[in-house]
Amino acid sequence: MKNLVILGAGTSGTMMANHLVSKLEKKEWRIHIVDQYKTHYYQPGFLFLPFDIYTKEQVQKEGKKFIPRGVNYIQQKIEKIDANNELVELENGTLSYDILIIATGSKIAPNEVEGMLSKEWRKTIFDFYTYEGALALRNKLREFKEGKLVVHITEMPIKCPVAPLEFAFLADSYFKKKKVRDKIEITYVTPLSGAFTKEFCSKSLGYLLEDKNIKLVTDFAIERVDFANTKIVDYVDNEVTYDLLVTVPTNMGDEVIERSSLGDDLNFVPTHPNTLQSLENENIFVIGDATNVPASKAGSVAHFQAETLTDNILLYINNKPLKEEFDGHANCFIETGNNKALLIDFNYEQEPVTGTFPFAKIGPLQLLKESVFNHWGKLAFRWIYWNMLLKGIKIPFVSRNMSLSGKNINK
Amino acid sequence: MIKTIKKVDIHVNDEGYLTDFSQWTKEIGEEIAKEYEIEMTDKHWEVINWIQEQVKTNKALSIRGIKKSGVIDIKQFYALFPGGPLKVSTKIAGVPKPKSCI
Structure with missing residues (x-):
């Protein structure tokens, strides 16, 4: 019996388990999925939770429900991946693998910036990339009636790169509805040279910020949060003051990647951008936010990757060349x-x-x-x-590779 | 797009970044630096060499990477290339503008 081990039961890992369970020969392969957490969060919902658009219940379900029958679901902490010996060390015991899929995602690391994870964390400094953060921010926003709201990105890459901008737009609507918008100043602070990270978007959508009276500060590489004086300071001593700071901290891959020496500076695993095979080990594949590929860290990307990766796992098992198919869609x-x-x-x-x-x-x-x-x-x-x-059911009419049909190119 | 620097025709994109690194020379780098009112010093060139080396080996450029480069710290980097140091330094180095993913 051979073992295929999936690390992480988030969006990517759960999708891979569902794709592979019906495709791998049951007599030959055993599929395991490891994740220490019981709850599966609908992460896109963290954007809506602070504004009371979604409830707590709408953004979470029990993870077990989405792991298909026939897959061994192991709820344990992953200590280390030992790629040389093709083993995964768990909290209790070890697991050997013939094929490993790393789907350990990315998470915020507010301790990367001085003063961010301070005594003001979740008092005047918030994130909305975690369930706890989004919920704490919801409670804060309910009573925030006047002052300076600063929406801030620490550094790229981040999960769902447009989320902070959406947050600023939704905040504008939220305060208007509460009839306090005129007492609140909204400023958007980014390390990039425009609000949108893609050139064309910046040109065609710049009007949105102006229409909504959101101030824009670009090229701001944060050095520290001066929480005592409620301001953020960059490397050339520019300052932006806030009453409420909503920041997207540095995003990093899981610590297990660092412990296993498999990642780059940000604990993302070097991965072939088109096959999703790890660059170091041929029987390790990587999907979703855990990779270092220059695609967005987003659920839709993971969904398209999962289709290509499923085919490539089967090709790998059959000793056939992998498809260089994934296009960053x-x-x-x-x-x-x-x-x-x-x-x-x-x-x-x-x-x-x-x-x-x-x-x-x-x-x-x-x-x-x-x-x-x-x-x-x-x-x-x-x-x-x-x-x-999550169940790996194909979404009608949306293909894994981007289609040019219907797009106005050369504009 | 073609841009003429010191009587040499250089291929650039619409933001002025070289599209063919083989056309790059130190002189061209100097001329681009002048557009930003930067007078190139040995320290500037050390950074430019490091950037070119990173690009050659397919490593992504980031402010964080600068911190760990051993060549320069972030404060100095901003002092040498005011404005957006990564944008400006990569243009002088004749390499593509660092991509930031949406």
């Missing part, structure tokens, strides 16, 4: 507030453009343009996530 809704959203569809090479999706001319979704329909799409996605995506 991402498909993201961007909430712009007032019940509207944008949709962007892009890959490693093609930047987001205008057009219709998934059908040329018909849509019904509009690319790179605000619409109410896109907003419904984003809300409907929660259902798709729990009921289709």
Whole structure:
């Protein structure tokens, strides 16, 4: 009996378990999935939780429900991956593998910036990339009636790179609804040279910030949080003061990657961008936020990767060459507030453009343009996530590789 | 796009980054630096060499990487290349602007 071991039962790991359980020969292969946590969070919901759009219950379910029968679900802490001996050391015992899939994700590391993880953490300094952070921020926002809100990105790459911008847009709507917007100043602070991380988006969507009266500070590489004087300071001593700081701390891969010496500076695993095989070990594959590939760290990316990776695992088992297929495809809704959203569809090479999706001319979704329909799409996605995506069910009309159909290229 | 620096035609993209590194020379780097009012010193070149080395070996450039480069610390990096140091230094080095993923 051979062992295929998946590390992490988040979006990527759960999808891989569901894809592979029906495709691997049961007499020959045993699939194991390891994750110490019991709860599976719907992470895109962390954006809505602070604004009372989603409830606590809507963003979490028991992880066990999504692990298919026939897969050995091990709820233990992973101590170390021993790639030389093809072993995974767990809290209690070891597990040997013939094929390993690393799906350990990424998480915030607020201790990377001086003064961030201070006594003011979750008092005046918040994150919304964790369940606890989003919930604490919800309680804070409920009573925040005036002052300076600063929405801030520490450094790239981050999970769901548009989330902080969406947060600023939703905050604008939220305060308007509460009739306190005129007493609140919103500032968006980014280490990049524009609010949007892709050039074309910055040009065509710059108006959104202006319309919503959100101030923009670019090229701000934070050095420290001066929590005593409620300001953030960058390397050339620029300062931005806040009453409420909502920051996206440095994102890093799991510590187990560091303990196993398998990662880069940020604990992301060097991975082939098109096959998703680890660059160091041929029987280790990597998916989702855990990789270092230059694609967005987002659920949609993991979904497209999972389809390619499933094929490549089967090719690898059969000693056939791997497909260099994954193209960096991402498909993201961007909430712009007032019940509207944008949709962007892009890959490693093609930047987001205008057009219709998934059908040329018909849509019904509009690319790179605000619409109410896109907003419904984003809300409907929660259902798709729990009921289709995690289970590895193909989403109709949306292919793993980006399609040029319906896109206005050369604009 | 073609840009003429010191009577040499250089291929650049619409932001002014060289698209063909083989066309890069120290002189061209110096001229681009002048556009940013930067007078190149030995320390500047040390950083530029390090950046070119990183790109050659396919390593991603980031502010964090600068911290660990051993060549320069972040404060000095900002002092040498005011504004957006990564954007400016990569343009002088004749390498692509660092990609930041959406």
